[in-house]
Amino acid sequence: MTRAGQAKGGPKVFEWIRRRRGAEISEMRRLHDEMWAGLEGQVPPEAERMQAAMRAASEPAAVVDDFLPPELRVPSQDQLDGRMMPWKQPLVLDGEVVTCTECGAYRDWLVLSTRDQIWLRCRVGHQQHETRLDTAWYYRHAGPADATFSSFEDCLRHLGH
Structure with a gap:
């Protein structure tokens, strides 16, 4: 120890x-x-x-009818035949300026979106299918719709074509 x-x-x-x-x-x-x-x-x-x-x-x-009245409702995509927007500047795809195949115009287009296809319409009225563009491109570049029309011609007049 x-x-x-x-x-x-x-x-x-x-x-x-x-x-x-x-x-x-x-x-x-x-x-x-x-x-x-x-x-x-x-x-x-x-x-x-x-x-x-x-x-x-x-x-x-409680059930309340708070939905918009019919005159203020925007039609859904399945109720529209298509949409269109003006495209004033030259349209460049894959490094190439898009021109009208008939008259050679290269600016002041109307871009039409209908049935999952994109069509270009020049100022003279020639239309051509543009396969390099799709509906997703259209929605990325289009603004909100400011009006709806019952005919294609009414829409053209509204956009100045």
């Missing part, structure tokens, strides 16, 4: 520490159990508000 730890009691010190820690753990467990028992049967106020909101949401809502 020449070592200092063994001279002071050695293993007894560690035994005392183990007992003390065990008592602390059992005390914490007892306090936890008491608090848990006190919470039993209580409902948080948020849960009551959420339950009331869910009950109110499950009740049928």
Whole structure:
């Protein structure tokens, strides 16, 4: 017993520490159990508000006709024969300026989108199918529709062609 730890009691010190820690753990467990028992049967106020909101949401809502009147509704895509927009500047596709195959015009186009095809119409009235363009290109470049027309000729007059 020449070592200092063994001279002071050695293993007894560690035994005392183990007992003390065990008592602390059992005390914490007892306090936890008491608090848990006190919470039993209580409902948080948020849960009551959420339950009331869910009950109110499950009740049928009153039917209100709040849809736009017919004169303010915009026709859907399946109700239109097509769309068109003016394209004043030269149209460049694949590094090449598009020209009219009949008169050679290269600017002031009407771009027509109908049945998933794109057609170009020059100022003179020649039309050509443009296979390098698609409907997605048209929608990326077209602005919102400002009017709808019952005939193709009415739309041409509106756009100045």
